[in-house]
Amino acid sequence: MKTAIYLTLLLVSIAAPMQGQDKFLCKNGHIWFYSETPLETIEAHNYTVASVLTPATGDVVFQLLIKSFKFERALMEEHFNENFMESAKFPKSDFKGKIVNLKEIDFSKNGSYKAVVEGDLTIHNRTNRIRQNGTIEVKGTAILVKAKFDIAPKDYDIEIPSAVRDKIAKTVAVTVDMTYEPYRK
């Protein structure tokens, strides 16, 4: 009986820290986009992106608020929210997907790994299946995720009025920069 109790305690003490590191959380992630045409360069940054990464399964979820994108010019920010993204109607954007080459990433060993992520990206209430490459860096207890890809506004039913069409690129370059820490609660 005593042995059973000790064994249980031992198992619990081993399992507990591992369980605590099941999920990794990033609360202040940075996603920004860049559009360049001869007429205008547009850049906007969002520093309040939330994301959860589960190394054991490769599940990754992102969520951000459209209104958190900050532009240099107030007028651009207004147009982005009111005319293009309709943020009053569709306040959020999210991504739900999986790391598909999970076997090639050793989350227990420091280093930089190439990652391929596939999943559903929802912007402006329109969902598209996407597959993108990025890098995952394991650094002590932290996991750093970086990715860069292009998005075409028309794929997400974002209509650009003809008056400003020449000022906005056909594809917008999106950069993702996240730092995850083990989630404890």
Place this chain on the structure above:
Amino acid sequence: MKKSRIVLLAGLSVIVVAVSVGLMMYFKPHKDFATSTPDFELTVGELISAFSMDEAAATARYVVDDKTVLVHGIVREIDTDSFGNAVLVLEQDGVDGSVSCTLTPKESAASIGLRPGDPVRIQGQCTGMQGLIEPEVIMIRCARARG
């Protein structure tokens, strides 16, 4: 001759006014949420429950049209975003969730004295609620409320 001059002058003034209005709009500054008079003043619990109960209504009320929101709460933790701005995570006893307030660069430096457990009043721009781990209302361009 005289009439055509008047027409020309009138035309020119219209163009000058239109261009100035256009330039003023193009270069208009961002609203200063740190110093503007708050449109709403509420507790962490009230703000979270407004979004939890009816997100669309709360978005229309607190997010649309760049309202200044002032929120009262207790500092749970102080983070830093990758830009270097301080992020105050506010909570309230007995309330599930938090309000995350990213301070302006100027205010970030001024927040150094703050500690978890301190009661604060923060005003800024509310951008909505996220909910991956817990209900989390997001505020940006924030400052400690004066007065």
